[in-house]
Amino acid sequence: MKVEITNRCNDEVLFAHDVENNSIKVTVEAAVTAMADLTDANLVSTHLASANLTGAHLAGADLIDADLTGADLTGANLTNADLTNAILASADLTHVDLTYANLAGANLANTNLVHTNLIGVDLTYANLVDADLARANLAYINLICANLTGANLVGANLVGARLDRADLIDTDLTSADLTGVNLAGANLAGADLTNANLTGADLTYANLVGADLTGANLTGADLTGVDLTDTDLIGADLTDTDLTGANLTDANLTDANLTGTDLTI
Numbered sequence: 246m247k248v249e250i251t252n253r254c255n256d257e258v259l260f261a262h263d264v265e266n267n268s269i270k271v272t273v274e275a276a277v278t279a280m281a282d283l284t285d286a287n288l289v290s291t292h293l294a295s296a297n298l299t300g301a302h303l304a305g306a307d308l309i310d311a312d313l314t315g316a317d318l319t320g321a322n323l324t325n326a327d328l329t330n331a332i333l334a335s336a337d338l339t340h341v342d343l344t345y346a347n348l349a350g351a352n353l354a355n356t357n358l359v360h361t362n363l364i365g366v367d368l369t370y371a372n373l374v375d376a377d378l379a380r381a382n383l384a385y386i387n388l389i390c391a392n393l394t395g396a397n398l399v400g401a402n403l404v405g406a407r408l409d410r411a412d413l414i415d416t417d418l419t420s421a422d423l424t425g426v427n428l429a430g431a432n433l434a435g436a437d438l439t440n441a442n443l444t445g446a447d448l449t450y451a452n453l454v455g456a457d458l459t460g461a462n463l464t465g466a467d468l469t470g471v472d473l474t475d476t477d478l479i480g481a482d483l484t485d486t487d488l489t490g491a492n493l494t495d496a497n498l499t500d501a502n503l504t505g506t507d508l509t510i
Contacts, residue, residue: 248272253287253307270296277301334372409447 247263250272260281262272269291276283277298285305294314301321311331319339323346330350337357345365354374358381367387375395383398385405392412401421409429416436424442429449433456440460450470457477464484474494478501485505493508 250276250283251287252285253289253305254285256287259283259286269293273298273301 246265246267247261248267248269248271249258250260251258260272260276260279260283262275264271269288270293273288273291273293274296277300280300280302282302283306284302286303286307288306288308288311290310291308292312293316294312296313296316298321299317299319301318303326304322304324306323306326308326308328308331311328313331313333313336316333316336318341319337321341324342324344326343326346328346328348328351331348332352333356334352335355336353338361339357340360341358342362343366344362347367348371349367349369350371351368352372353376354372356373356376358376358378361378361381363381363383363386365385368391369387369389371388371391373391373393373396376393377397378401379397380400381398381402383401383403383406386403387407388411389407390410391408393416394412394414396413396416398421399417399419401418403426404422404424406423406426408431409427411428411431413431413433413436416433418436418438418441420440421438422442423446425445426443427447428451429447430451431448432452434452434454436453436456438456438458438461441458441462443461443463443466446463446466448466448468448471452472453476454472454474455476458481459477459479461478461481463486464482465486467487468491469487470490471488472492473496474492476496478496478498480500482502483506484502487507489507489509
């Protein structure tokens with residue numbers, strides 16, 4: 246049976262495969278093996294669970310509602326791809342280039358995103374529960390209302406990212422760069438922010454109950470109305486930080502730098 250992969254813009258055939266018991270999954274895997282260029286491919290709602298797509302050329306591809314559960318996309322190029330509402334649970338996205346891809350509403354639970362390039366990606370309302378994003382490049386990413394509960398973001402670059410109203414319960418953000426990040430209204434209860442850089446960050450009305458901010462840099466950050474109950478701020482730098490109306494009940498501020506900090510109740 247012959248199956249064709251076409252261009253989403255003009256229906257040009259990008260790759261064709263003709264074998265017995267063929268399917269779109271078999272055809273896509275054959276295209277990847279042949280190192281075919283699948284730029285702008287139309288793969289809407291395709292079933293590619295557990296597919297081997299290592300090194301695939303899928304820049305600009307339309308993968309809306311695609312099922313990529315457990316797929317191996319190591320080293321793939323998904324620049325500007327549309328993965329809105331796609332299922333990528335437990336997929337391997339190590340070293341994948343997702344620059345400016347659309348992953349709004351996508352399911353990335355338990356996904357491996359180590360060293361992945363996610364610059365400018367839209368992950369609004371995405372599910373990233375227990376995802377591994379260690380040392381990933383997430384600069385200026387949109388994670389508004391995303392669920393990152395239990396995710397690993399150790400050493401990740403989140404400069405300028407939008408995380409307002411995101412769920413970051415028990416997330417590991419050790420040594421992450423959160424310079425200028427928007428975390429307004431985010432839930433960071435129990436999160437590990439040891440040695441994280443939060444310079445100039447917006448944490449207004451965020452929940453940081455029980456969070457660990459040991460050695461964190463919060464210079465110039467806005468923590469207006471933040472709940473810091475039982476939070477560990479040992480050795481943290483709070484220079485020029487705004488803590489107006491913050492709840493500091495049982496917070497540990499041992500050796501913290503409070504120079505210029507506004508603690509107005």
